[in-house]
Amino acid sequence: MIHKLQAQNVHYLETSFHIGILEIIGVHGEEIIDAIKSAVPKDFTLRLFMGMVRNSYQGVGRKIIDDFPNWSALDGVDLHGPEDLPLEEWTERAWTEARQAGKETKAHAGEFGSVENIRAVLDRLPITRLQHGNAVARDESLVDLVRERDITLDMCPVSNWKLRATSDWASHPLPRLVKAGVRCTVSTDDPLVIGNTVTDEYLAMAQFLGMSREEILQVARNGWMAATVPEELRKRSLEALQHSG
Ligand SMILES: [Zn+2]
Numbered sequence: 001m002i003h004k005l006q007a008q009n010v011h012y013l014e015t016s017f018h019i020g021i022l023e024i025i026g027v028h029g030e031e032i033i034d035a036i037k038s039a040v041p042k043d044f045t046l047r048l049f050m051g052m053v054r055n056s057y058q059g060v061g062r063k064i065i066d067d068f069p070n071w072s073a074l075d076g077v078d079l080h081g082p083e084d085l086p087l088e089e090w091t092e093r094a095w096t097e098a099r100q101a102g103k104e105t106k107a108h109a110g111e112f113g114s115v116e117n118i119r120a121v122l123d124r125l126p127i128t129r130l131q132h133g134n135a136v137a138r139d140e141s142l143v144d145l146v147r148e149r150d151i152t153l154d155m156c157p158v159s160n161w162k163l164r165a166t167s168d169w170a171s172h173p174l175p176r177l178v179k180a181g182v183r184c185t186v187s188t189d190d191p192l193v194i195g196n197t198v199t200d201e202y203l204a205m206a207q208f209l210g211m212s213r214e215e216i217l218q219v220a221r222n223g224w225m226a227a228t229v230p231e232e233l234r235k236r237s238l239e240a241l242q243h244s245g
Pocket of ligand 1: 080108189190
């Protein structure tokens with residue numbers, strides 16, 4: 001999979017595995033993360049996130065959730081799954097502990113869900129990254145809040161289109177949010193299900209979302225701004241983008 005990404009000039013990947021996998025195979029999460037990371041080529045950066053849903057704190061999930069903030073190999077957490085499930089108490093505690101342990105903290109909100117879903121997540125979880133967050137564009141004060149809190153929106157236009165999270169290309173909020181100065185990145189969401197590539201996402205920005213070369217370049221820069229990499233690599237990668245094309 002990484003070879004296919006490298007062929008598209010991708011140098012950095014954040015991907016997540018679902019907590020349920022650990023429950024099924026019964027192997028300690030850190031062991032799996034170490035195994036995956038040991039297979040990554042030297043000139044490529046992989047960051048691994050554990051994803052869980054809003055009601056994952058049950059059964060074996062409890063033990064894993066109480067424990068993961070101590071897993072040094074884990075780079076961060078993501079809350080995904082149905083947005084209409086209530087945000088439970090444990091999530092705030094686990095996300096706070098993850099943050100204190102220096103991990104990235106993401107949450108899916110505003111993909112299919114409402115402005116209120118995003119507000120609830122921003123009110124209660126110390127997140128650094130909002131996954132999709134399409135609904136942010138529906139509320140000016142939310143646009144301001146996301147900018148103030150310096151939160152990155154990781155958007156997936158092709159997935160949104162295929163899953164009908166957006167009714168048509170013209171109403172996709174990415175161009176508006178980029179113009180408003182929100183730090184947006186694009187990525188493939190769930191490529192095994194969606195069947196898309198990073199290149200498809202960039203083509204969509206140019207062909208379907210009508211974004212300018214400079215705006216698209218800004219999105220690529222945003223990826224490096226949000227990436228958890230050493231400053232030296234960030235600087236070098238941003239410079240390489242500046243000189244591209
Ligand atoms: Zn997603």
